[in-house]
Amino acid sequence: MAPQVKDYYEMLGVEKKASQDDIKKAYRKLARKYHPDLNPGDKTSEQKFKELNEAYEVLGDEKKRAEYDKYGRSPFEQGGQGFDYRTYTSGDRFDFNGFGDIFSDLFGAGRGPETVDLKGPDLLMSLELSLEEAFSGVAKPLTFSREAVCKDCGGSGAESYQPCDKCKGTGTVSSSKGFFRMTQACAACGGTGRKTTKACKTCGGRERMLHTETIKVKIPPGADNGSRIRVRGMGGAGRGSGPSGDLQIEITVREHPFFKRKNDNILVDVPVTFGEAALGARIEVPTIDGVAAMTLPAGTQGGQKLKLSGKGFPSAKTGRRGDQVVTIRVAVPKNIPDRIKGAVQEIEALYRESPRKGMVKSHE
Template identity: 40%
Template sequence: MKRDYYEVLSISKSASADEIKKAYRKVAMQYHPDRNAGDKAAEEKFKEAAEAYEVLSDADKRSKYDRFGHAGLGNNGRGFGNMNTEDIFSQFGDIFGDDIFGSFFGGGSRSSGRRSQGVRGSNLRVKIKLNFEEIANGATKTIKVKKYVSCNTCSGTGAKDKGGVQTCSTCGGSGQVRKVTNTFLGQMQTVTTCPACNGQGTTITSKCTSCRGEGRVYGEETVNIDIPAGVQEGMQLSMSGKGNAGERGGAPGDLIILIEEENHQYLQRDGLNVVFDLHVSFIDVVFGTQVEVPTIDGKAKIKIPAGTQSGKIFRLKGKGFPAINSYEKGDQLIHVNVWTPQNINAEEKAVLEKLQDSPNFKPQPVKGEKSFFERVKEMFG
């Protein structure tokens, strides 16, 4: 089970953006693999901190996490557990700066010696429609996604064979070039991405004929999507690494799943509650009856007591939707509507006319119910 992201960075839920950044920097420095060589536990904590920072530093993701916890971010959130440390520093390396690495990790910038691992693939978006039962119980959806996938011929390298990749002669394999400029203040040194290899550190001399050197081809992948119970219309889930494949071995993008709710034939959603409008006849509410009503899980029988008034609301406890990352569950609310006949024959009319003057058929105030004027007085003083 994943730890709470605020706990990972040892910060409060009200922490500012600067406090989050400083906390991540501190934890990442503590557990960086260069300072904990061979320590797998430290490496996992380093990745865990990166995942926490990736979510809490993004206002939209942080809001979803605060509301729904890990479930609101999809299956695995960003999924840094499947990334190496170089990928993490390619995302967040600017937080540390060259001086930090010079002080702690053996002189010089970490980034200055790091080769770019290809170009990261773009994210993909898909829409998933769910019915009420799937939303209430969770579901696994299997879909086919058309996207860029890694080239099988060259295993994503983009080269025809092993000899088709050579160390870049411009940067010597570092992926970066240094330039020294003389100014009136003295010599100024700048480091830029190598223009010859685009930061790869290698160049392809013989391109793969299948992907033409990109390391990826357009294809299709079958993806199983586990959707937690309690999702809502408009919510977005994320599957790490299920987007477009990157170029020349670059990390794949993510698959963003947008949730859509299918309308139910009889029920309506109101937050965690389910609402059903029940129409009963005048005769049924006079004598009382038992009726069958639809629910998310099937049908249920409820008793309508004699004398039930139109507008009465019955509640079926726990028959609504569950809340994500919580034990809370909504109810089903049944609104009683007394149906008035529009066409009656002469015999029926005569019977009703006899009853018209009966005091039992005159509207009577409900015991304990406040009058209209009393309610208005309470509202406006």
């Protein structure tokens, strides 16, 4: 008994006179709705999705559509079973046979003639940032090449093709052995069900091409040396219906002339004069996000560390900022004119206590 044959136009819910654009739109909308990844375990959706693909494979192709309008379904079906898409080639991922162009922008997946679906390789790039950029976060344009599914042929490698003679376009061949029927991928077409009549000019039939991409990468605040940013789907093209790999961007932070980062803290050496250290002062110090005022207590020693709370890097975990640790350096003039020499000698004469008291046995 012949199964009920549905009309392809009905399946997509479009008129007989619908434009290619309308057909594409209707297909996309329905494919999104019934996609097996979005309806796991739902047999009805799965069947519906298969039917949609079958309808779109024909109506989405001007030549096949014309044939269909003229002759009905016959050129594309086998014994009333319709087109077999060799569903679920690996795990439960649907095999998007022949729908590269649609699915590459729907789901980021492309396909070639291989029957194995593999995620594409990850790409690794390095990106150098200044410490200020790493601190505040930055959006940077990045240009790179990656292997992508050919946009002109959608990864089929063909400008035009016809159903494979050997398997009549099903992609599988059956043989009988006693009671058993064996179904195998067709060797003549590699299981694609297609025979290329004209290779795609853009990719020369290679299905994939090197694509120059320019993307804007957003680096969140607080990136450290060796931090990695992952941009999903921007790596090499997948095999079969496997998704593209990812782009991984490794951050290198340039050395800063005076700031150093340690965990979430920022370390900086700040020179002060002898007078500022001895008498105390209100001084201005640089921080990663502007100048800050700091009180130097009277009697501050060289090498003493003072803390500016909350002036460090934002923590990757909590977002709370670390501290800035200021190490005081007492600057000593190198060439002292005679009149100053005299003043310094006066201070020395007034200040008799040895700073090395207790370290060295005094000769005094």
